[in-house]
Every structure is written in structure tokens, then in C-alpha cells.
Amino acid sequence: MRARPGHRLIDAPVAALPAQGRGNRVASQAASSATVVGGAEALEQLLQGKDIDRWCQKIIDLEDEADHITAEVLLAVRRSFITPFDRGDIKDLIQSMDDAIDMMHKTVKTVKLFETKEFDPRMQEMGGVIVAAAKLVAEAIPLLSKVGTHTVRLNAIAEEVMRVESRADDLHEQGLKDLFKRHGRSDPMAYLIGGEIYGQLEKVVDRFEDVANEISGIVIENV
Template identity: 90%
Template sequence: MLGWFRRLLPREDRFFELFERHSRTVVGGAEALEQLLQGRDIDRWCQTIVDLEDKADGITAEVLLAVRRSFITPFDRGDIKDLIQSMDDAIDTMHKAVKTVKLFEMTEFDPLMREMGSVIVEAARLVAEAIPLLGKVGANAARLNAIAEEVMRVEGRADDLHEQGLKDLFKRHGRSDPMAYLIGSEIYGQLEKVVDRFEDVANEISGIAIENV
């Protein structure tokens, strides 16, 4: 009877399947954002991000439901919740960037914005590399911590690009076209927030590695 009942409950490895599915949507969103910033097929890439964000929300809901239903979880329930929500925040922030692009009908993007798009893809791929390693967190702790540090370095590079981008914007538009400056600074700000959310994910991963070694 107990065995039958346990088969109805979420498997422990189900969490890792869901984490990996979510990480793939995040990478897809990051790659779509990078393409959007090239200034071609903007509507197509905006819709791709919207669709992926919706898919990610569904996966997040599955994870949270599994946490509530599971007797046994691979690590602390609070850590599972915080990890999936930090991952979801990353693609939610990409969606916010899309809304900003559509609101201001942006069709051209600065070279440093495009470079920030590449940085976002790098951060997303690092997170996607880390997620499967959580299945054997003790054995993979060193690599998990190394990935977290790499994400921190990527975030630092994004900060530099953000700062330089604002300086360049002000030189071009600060006095002659304040609206162009404000719109450009809003885009830069949204892109920087995306990378900040990946830093949050890296912190969650690092915390899980530390607590489970």
C-alpha cells in the first residue's frame, strides 16, 4: 500500500528534470534577446521571449507544486523554491526588457547594448551548465562554485558595459535629445537587471553547494 502511494508522489529526480527544462527556456530567452538587439526581426524575437517566459512560469509552478507534494526533496525545500524563483526572475526580467523595447518602438540598438546581449547569453549558459551538476552536488561542488564565480565576473563586465553605455549616450544625446538619452538609459538598465538576476541564481547555486557538501 505504501509503495503504491509513494509512486503517486513526485520523484526526487523530477526536480532536476524541471530545473533543466527551465534552464533551457532561460537560455532560449537569452539567445532571443541577443538576436533582438541586432535590430532584425524584432517582433519575432519579442514574441519568442514572451512565449518562453510563459513556458518558464508553467515549469516554476510545477516545481512549487512538487515541493508541496514531496516527502523527500533533493535538498532543502526553501532552497528549491529560491532557486527556481531566481531562475524565473531572470526570464521575467527579459520580458520586462521586451516591454520596454515595444513601448518605445526601438528598432536600433547601441553596440554596447548588443555586447550586453552576448554577456546575458554567457551568463545563461553558465547557469544551464550548473543545473545538472546539482544532481550530485557533493561531487560537483568545486565546479559549481567555479561557475558561480564565473557568473560574478560576467556580471562585473555587464556593470562596466552599462556604465560606459550611459556615458556614451550622454555624450551623444544628453543635451541635444534628452528623450533619446532617457530611452537608451532605460534599455541599458533593463539589460543590466537581467545579468543581476543571473547573479542571484549563481548565489543560490553557491549556497546549495556549500550547504550540501
């Protein structure tokens, strides 16, 4: 396990595990969503087109770390009686967060495969949107330890993630239109590669929307 202080995946749901079920300091190892935020920030930097190899490797490392943390947490979930959340709620929430950074990794694979060095302004804007979504999720996670106390804020965060996702949809659509105008006929390969990157960035935001939906579900079930 390579978890470092400040780079962990999730906290409140794991904090709900009884002490005997945590084992190997799973609770402390999964103390925040900083791994996902770190991946989002690295992706935003990658899309600036500078130090691409560095930021690609950063995302790869964080995705690997997130996988290890997720596996440990899910093992603890299977072994433990969990309150105040249902096992399925914990599993789905953690998996949705892991899916977000997995999709960032897929974007990296595309960038490396096609040796992409420049990124459209709207791709860069989508990078900022992804960071915003990740930070909203990071704010929400610790609030789940006291759902009743933080219901209003949790619902507001979920709604804000939905608005962020809508903004990403707009950027995706306009970006594809611009891409087609520039390359649709003159350079079909550039259009296809750009379209693939746009699509993957959109899917990253979609995964954060999934997280927001899981949070909303937990609020509804526990208030």
C-alpha cells in the same frame, strides 16, 4: 502546459523529488534550463535590430512557458519531501531563474512601447554577456544532483557568473556615458529610453548573479 522538448526550466532540484511527488511528469517537463538560455539567445538576437517583432514574441512565449513550469515545480515542492535539498533552496533557485526571464520580458515591453529599432553596440555586447551567464547557469543545474562530486566545478561556475556580472556593470556604465554624450542635451527622450534599456539588461544579469548565489549556498549547505 505548453512545454516542448528542449525548452524547460530546471532539472536537478526537481529530480530530487520522490517519484510520488512529481506528478504529471513535472520532473521531465522541467528537465533543463533551456527555456532561460533560449530567452537569452532571443534577447541577443533582438538587440541586433533585425526581426525585432519575431524575437520579442519568442521571449514572450518563453517567459509564459517558464511561468507555467515554475508554478508546477513549486506545487510539487510544497507537496513533497525533498532530498537532498531544502524546500527553501529549491524555491529560491527556481524563482531566481524565473526572475531572469521575467526581466527579459520587461525589456521586450520597453522595446515595444517605445518602438525601438536600433541598439547601441554596448547593448549588443550586454546581450552576449547575458547569453554567457545563462549558459553557465544551464551547465550548473544538472551538476546539483551530485553536489559533492561537482563542488569544484559548481564553485568555479558561480565565480565565472560573478565575473560576467562585473563585465555587464562596466558595459552598463560606459554605455550610459556614451548615451549621454550623444543624446543627453540634444535628445533627452532618446537618452531616457536608452538608459531604461541599459538598466533592464543590467538587471537580467543581476538575476543570473542571484542564481549563482543560490547555487553557492546549496553547495555550502550540502558539502
